[in-house]
Amino acid sequence: MNALNGAASRTIIDAFDDWSTRGDVRVVVIEGVGGSFSTGADVIDIADAAGGPGGGLDATQARGVISSGSDLARAVRSVGVPVVAVVDGPAAGIGASLALAADLIYATERSYFLLAFINIGLMPDGGASMSVTAAVGRARANAMALLGEKLPAAEAFDAGLITKVVADRTALDASVGAAVAKLATSSASALRLTKAALDAHSMADFDKALDRELEGQTTLLQSAEFQAAMAAFAGAKR
Template identity: 45%
Template sequence: MTETTEGVAVEGVRSTLEGGILRLTINRPKRMNALDLETMGALGGAVTAAGADEQVRTIVLTGEGAAFCTGADLAAAGANPADPNVVMDTANSLIRAIVDSPVPVIAAVNGPAAGVGVSIAVAADLTYAAETAYFLLAFTNIGLMPDGGSSLLVPAAIGRARAAEMTLLGERVSAVDADRFGLVARTLPDSELVAHVDAVAARTASGPRRALALTKEALNNATLPALDDALAFEKAGQIELLASADFAEGAMAMLQKRRPRFA
């Protein structure tokens, strides 16, 4: 019997459950699916709850409209400042929830992924991207450092040299190059992304839940044993940088669409 739950947008996240596949869609298209604190917390909570729900056999993460997730919503953060500790803990909990979920997590990167959006995509077990998508870790462009575990997740996927170029220079990586580098499992024509992800999700949702869970855990233990250390280092460094003059200048320059003038 196929059970279907109609999607309802709650705190910027729309969810639907059908045939054991939980689809979580970041639903802030007017902000290019940039995450405010509430949406980030809601997404992490949804992933965690899904892992404890025996009806859920696979999770698909994607974005509404033209973007996957363009990182933290700096405009929202500026209007309603939150404790940096809370922000970092919420982001880290989201990434940890994706990695720790006992069911396969598939990222359907339908458009730009930036900042923590890259972390969400790469933390997934299977990551597929549309050809028009790109990946961007531009933290240093605004006086910050990579977070969301990306300082570990990205080099674990593509190696230190390419990760250094991606993070230190803050330049976008096209979906085609992401495929070539190994940042994603596969890049597909935009028109084929949904059908491919649906087929993969149907396959994992009908697979042996416990065997898939242990396989995922084994892969993560082998490739991401230092994830907690990376998250802790990123939190400490990012909190320091969030209080810096360089970040204040970088954030203002981005909102004003000009080049920053770092001290």
């Protein structure tokens, strides 16, 4: 379900870093395959870094794990042109953060967004502590982050978290295709300057949010609560 391990995150980061330097890129589209956007971090990968189920992460390992998510969100935001997220199915954990780092977010009715971090003793990262709160407001963001409540796509649209919700994959492809065609024929300079102007207001604290998340998650990844949750989850998956 497109869980993100270190190698997958690095591949995405490298691609975005390349696109951010190219003048011929007008729009970037990111989507998942196989019926989901991404279910978040690959807990098996984290368990392996800790020496297997029951192992623990030291501070350097923990910081490396979370830096990968921070770098992923930062890479998406570094592209000067619009980034479009195409969500069909679950977007959970860092997968939700990745989708919500985009500028335009299209989703099918069966999709949902889930900040599942609290369920394994962690906090939102990838900038979600800021991007979600800025879009849906404090009360709804608190329910998602503190209670781990799932937000269906229709409610995400009503709350202002995503751009559009459509019935199915066919409608999703049509809507995204129309948006991409519009962006591809727009002025590259106008797109970049407009995005930068909007970001100056709506994303001004993004780097500060990533820094807070990095410090918090580094501590939480070393906690007994997370280690127990990781061992239980990884053991069940093996």
